[in-house]
Amino acid sequence: xxxxxxxxxxxxxxxxxxxxxxxxxxxxxxxxxxxANATRAAEIAAQHGTRAVTDAASLIGDVDxxxxxxxxxxxxxxxxxFLTRGIGVLVEKPMARSxxxxxxxxxxxxxxxxxxxxxxxxxxxxxxxAALPFVTDPGFVEVHRLGTFPExxxxxxxxxxxxxxxxxxxxxTVRSEVVGIDAVGVPVLTGxxxxxxxxxxxxxxxxxxxxxxxxxxxRVRKVRFFQRDQYLSxxxxxxxxxxxxxxxxxxxxPQIVGGKLDITRDEPLRLELDDFVQxxxxxxxxxxxxxxxxxxxxxxxxxxxVMAGGQQ
Numbered sequence: 001x002x003x004x005x006x007x008x009x010x011x012x013x014x015x016x017x018x019x020x021x022x023x024x025x026x027x028x029x030x031x032x033x034x035x036a037n038a039t040r041a042a043e044i045a046a047q048h049g050t051r052a053v054t055d056a057a058s059l060i061g062d063v064d065x066x067x068x069x070x071x072x073x074x075x076x077x078x079x080x081x082f083l084t085r086g087i088g089v090l091v092e093k094p095m096a097r098s099x100x101x102x103x104x105x106x107x108x109x110x111x112x113x114x115x116x117x118x119x120x121x122x123x124x125x126x127x128x129x130a131a132l133p134f135v136t137d138p139g140f141v142e143v144h145r146l147g148t149f150p151e152x153x154x155x156x157x158x159x160x161x162x163x164x165x166x167x168x169x170x171x172x173t174v175r176s177e178v179v180g181i182d183a184v185g186v187p188v189l190t191g192x193x194x195x196x197x198x199x200x201x202x203x204x205x206x207x208x209x210x211x212x213x214x215x216x217x218x219r220v221r222k223v224r225f226f227q228r229d230q231y232l233s234x235x236x237x238x239x240x241x242x243x244x245x246x247x248x249x250x251x252x253x254p255q256i257v258g259g260k261l262d263i264t265r266d267e268p269l270r271l272e273l274d275d276f277v278q279x280x281x282x283x284x285x286x287x288x289x290x291x292x293x294x295x296x297x298x299x300x301x302x303x304x305x306v307m308a309g310g311q312q
Contacts, residue, residue, distance in 0.1 A: 007063050009066050022067070079108075122165045122169050140225075196303070
């Protein structure tokens with residue numbers, strides 16, 4: 001198809017940016033925005049010259065694809081009517097509130113041929129894309145994702161809310177079976193875990209230490225990879241990568257060389273939505289498909305189970 005007719009379902013804290021980008025994205029036509037809050041839907045629709053609806057199901061027949069940025073508990077119910085009809089769906093992370101719901105979404109997409117993507121935006125961060133070719137065999141990974149208390153829905157623990165971004169990037173780089181998890185989480189300002197730390201061991205020998213907080217004073221979004229003769233540091237927010245490598249030469253002292261990589265900065269969410277639209281046009285898998293979203297969800301669930309006193 002030349003143009004993908006698309007709607008943004010849920011236009012709150014994040015979804016309003018879906019609508020903004022989709023309204024300007026080549027190859028996409030924003031036919032509507034949908035939100036349970038009629039006033040908010042009308043406001044966002046007016047900003048982008050489209051129509052507002054409050055019933056997502058009313059969009060069936062008018063769209064080739066939708067994006068869903070509603071609370072996690074609604075993902076499954078909102079996505080299923082579209083997937084069963086072969087309509088493409090990009091659902092924000094975490095893709096569902098349970099593995100059973102995630103499996104149902106994947107099965108529905110497989111049965112109808114619908115494109116199913118999951119919104120793990122950091123995979124589209126230009127800094128991550130620049131660093132990935134150099135991350136070949138990490139031995140230790142250190143992650144800090146610290147944010148201030150958010151002005152948005154907090155229906156999930158910080159592991160599913162924030163840490164899952166880094167879980168997805170970690171799984172895309174280490175590519176090894178998880179063999180051990182130690183984790184701790186503490187509720188501070190809400191009834192759910194607001195700050196968490198997880199130490200993950202892989203069969204490859206790699207160990208990753210992840211810290212996520214939504215109650216910090218400062219904003220930090222960084223990951224560092226350590227491997228034989230090489231070190232990489234990614235700053236997600238500034239889209240900067242530093243790479244240093246040990247260069248060995250016959251008959252000479254080894255030297256450390258490196259510095260910042262050249263990055264062409266862009267908005268990760270725009271790149272993600274463009275990839276999804278192009279996937280729907282070509283009927284191909286998006287960069288982060290349903291199965292990858294489920295894998296990240298499964299590891300996040302294992303981490304929260306350990307925090308709750310479960311065994312690994």
